[in-house]
Amino acid sequence: MGRMNPLEDHERKVIIEFCHLLEKSKQLFNGLRELPQYGHKQWHSYFGRTFDVYTKLWKFQQQHRAILDSKYGLKRWQIGEIASKIGQLYYHFYLRTSETAYLNEAFSFYYAIRGRCYYTKACKEDKCELMVKKLRYYARFIVVCLLLKKIKLVRELIKELDRQIIEYGNTYDPDDQIEWTVVVDEVKAFIHAEPVVTVIHPDNYPVILSHRLSSITTPPVERSPQMTLSLQEVLIIGSSSQQVKFSELTMDMFRMLQTLEREPSGEIQHMYDDSPRQRFISTPSAPTSKGYNIENGPRRDNPHKYLLFKPSPSQVLVYLASGCNDLPPNGALLLYISADGQIVQPSKHPEDVGYDIGGLITTSKHDIYRECNKDSKTPPSSKYKELQCLHPGDLYPFTRRPLFIIIDSDNSYVFQHIPRHFGQPLVILMSPLELPSPFHDRRQQGSLFTLFLHSPLTAFSYCCDIHNLSLVHWDRAQIYIDTFMAEASQLVTRSRIDIMYIAFMGDDFLRLLLLRFIFCEVTLRMHRAFRARTHLTRAAPPLPDDLLEHPALVHIVMDLAAHLQVRAHFHDPSTAGPPSTKE
Template sequence: MTPVSSTTVQGNSGGGERNASGGATMASSPQQGQGQAQGGGGGGVCPAEQFWSLLDKADRRFARVRDLPLFGRQEPAEYGKAFRIYTQLWRMQQEHRHRLLDAGLRRWQVGEIAARIAHLYYSQYQRASDTALLSEAFVFYHAVLDRAYFLDDHLGASTKHLRFLARFLLVALILSRRAQTVPRLAGQIRSLLDESKKTLQEADYREWKHVVQEITRFLKADSPFMNKRPLRYSYAFDPPPETLPTIPPTVKKRGLLLSDAILCSYYHNEVKFTDLTLDTFRMLQCLEWEPCGSFAQNNGYSAHDESGQNHPNLLKDLRDAALPPNPLKTVLYRPSVPHFLKVLATKCEELPLNTMMLIYLSAAGEVGSSGLGPDTSERVVNSFSQFDISNTRAVTSKEDKEPCLWLGCREGEGSNCIYPCDMIPFTRRPLFLVIDSNISYAFKSIHGAEKGETAAMLLSPSSRSCAVGFSGDSTRQSGSQFTMFLTAPVQAFCFLIGNNGLDIIDKDYNKAEELLSLSLNEWAMTLVASSSLDPVWVEVLGDPLLRRLLLRFIFCRATLSLFKASNDKAECLPSCVPPLPESVGGESMLSQCCVMRVASFLGAADQFSFAEVTTWPDIDEPTSSGGVDKEL
């Protein structure tokens, strides 16, 4: 028996249930569900007594599922058991609603059953990264919202209502339902909290007040401009994989594909909602495929549609067999280093053959002795003037330590600080590292020390103060510049040149995307034709999601290399290991042409240092007089 599907929650009772969770466990028909619901307690058992007993058991099952780790390829049996019992509950309340209401069943309890089914789908999505599961959760949550199940005067219902709204909001954000659902939910959370101020305990009110502040900051950073296009790999904006330039058959390649990812981010006071930071939120979507099934093509349906109530076969039709599965992603917020290493070890152990794993780390770093700044010997000499030479503990200061990333608060270094050398044992498997930190350069020490596989690394600039749109504390309010270039490059370019995107109409934005796609394709063709391309990058180019990250990195590096405010400072430029061919270098003629193409269209060519040449690519002017270059 499997989870009740969105067809059932919408009231479709005819026919068998469709498999909306990938076919893993769904096999029941309404008749089978009725038999289990009515016959589970034996003949003559009062439905109300059976229901309350089952509800108590379901609470315990849900608690067990909630405590399960969200990583590992083998789905725990607890999921099937929890879905089975909640399916029975849902059918029982449908078939015996009046008798159960007479026995004391409240509307908020019905809503909580549906909301927990939605949460089970979301938990499965966290493990399996299947966006169809996320869409199932959305449909269940939407039904609960529309039927106002939690508008109950029961003491404590407001807390349950707030929790439901917050969980629904998270699902809606990940699915990019920004036009209607997200503003509606955010407004309801604020209003409900104001109405519940007198009934909530002071500690609970303060906690929910903090949640509302988190939501406000998050929605301000995740602005409509950031949602001009899906962050997921979308056929509407990204080229179909079969049309991409390919490596010549004479070049030896293993055909590695991205199958797993660990996304970890922590900065003090960074923008986040629950445990999902703004940077991991963007990377999470960037490593997924945008649904593009036959239903969408034939009916003009958008994956960002706000409804979901009138499309009973929506998820089935959006399942496109041509799309590869999304890589399994584990999101970690402020993990202890032992826990991070446990997750990493588990994923490496379970990594399928001929696949790669991506590790994304975004965190502040401790510079240590190998960072930028004074020469090491000078610091050692200076330390003697500050401490008593007889005090050996004082001499062993942070100056003598290797650079590290802080995955938590700067206390308890052993459990919160991760060093580049911690990653070396895991280089027995193919790794793709994206390090977004002020000490990203320290991870270059991994190169040459690998234990079997060359690690591919994209490393952020070590300084965040070189860009107009990302200076000072604004970085933490709008997210990392480097991560934005990898996930939303047109928006990152606009912020870099001081344009917040408010005046960019959709037609001009789409044109900028077209120009960027043209540039990315030219870089790709140059790479695949290069005879000096490192074998690890050959493998990266074979995976569409990793290829897109690499090409956007080249765009980021070229843009910052030519940007006048960067002044060609090394700390303002990203780097990669192993190095890429010079033909796609930041100041190569090809890179200058590609950046010029986008900069000229956006009216910002004067902010870049281009070589004096007589021929540049033709650039179309913006399509509206009040468009992108009006304020520049």
């Protein structure tokens, strides 16, 4: 055979290089599954190398598209698959770093895949697995859109996914069609449940509100030398059996995730553009192995977060240990748990309050019952503790570092006794054990307690049976919330409050959570429906009654109620002050 002419030789080299980059990118991408999900330094360099290869691959296919189309037979769905994996990389990098800029980059790629119809002909290929990739792309795109509150687009994607699932079933008669139908039903239920209160624009359409932290929503504080801590690590755990969920994200997890993020700064606002065509065409701006600071990671505007859906207690302890280990000096860790309680028969004199008074079911209840039935020699009533429950005593070792704990459960109070063995700052905020009967049928919309921490005005409206508000009324009501936060911040720093609270007040996120917790407790104490002690929150160390019943805070709540025309829901402080304790 004679030597190939120069053009053919060049084409051959292009195809060989493309196949090499494609295979290397797949190997690195698959290797991400082998990385530990906790810790920082192990994965920084690996992510950088993976982004390097995908950047080269993306540029290469752009530069040599004509040859790859005509000589290699590159199909549009293959380009879409590369773009989809770049979107996945950005999404996972967002989860790892908590930087919303990467979430917007993921959106840009997913949006452009849809706009350019890269997967349009996927169903015409005689490959079932290709259709599954298309369905997975839709599911991932929906998750990203939910996190960015692009609800109109989510509704469009649901309709498209619905059609794709029907076509998938008609073409291949697969075993997993029902599972995909469940995915669609979950996301439909999720977007139906999420807007507890609908805010209406003057032009009569619902306003999509962001509840991420911004310079406008950050409450002020009088700085003091004791405010030394900065929130660096967050563990968000969700396992409530009654809430809607989507893609291993319960409603409470979804809300807390956004509460602990800042709005993107000005330099990346363009990523919100609904037509990110130019960004997609250009080389993806990714953290690379050379340009990324492997040792220190990204600048920490947001704390690093771990999301755990129905983890075993052992998994919780591993992630907690990793988070504590990664804390820098003066760093603090936030543990948030939304879970059903494991409630045991009360004992007048428990031997060990860390283990004898119950705990939380972080995994599914089904796992607990299965574990109990596995060994009939060890019935639940024996002297042994439940293996699949997280007990307050499990958290004792982690109080070696500054720890801020939020427990949202019907057994939350059992965590109030955690001791300070190591003298480090420790604050525990606990939800009510139960809600008044009118609220029992709305549990799938998420917890009222977490809703107060996420959006105080939404929770306040919900308590007063307000389901719709005009944008003008919402904005005016929000002024009362902001006023309350500023006033409460002053009172906390000036009152006789435990010094542990002051240590956490210097961090924007922890200060916001604490002040919203105070707003929640002040509101519930005054609300006529919340009559029992179990309807109220608790905190350890206890917050002083003279703070929670301060006239300035009470009057702001009453003014807010008057503005929303719901004063009848509250005890009138002019006739009798709200009771300090309710039995």
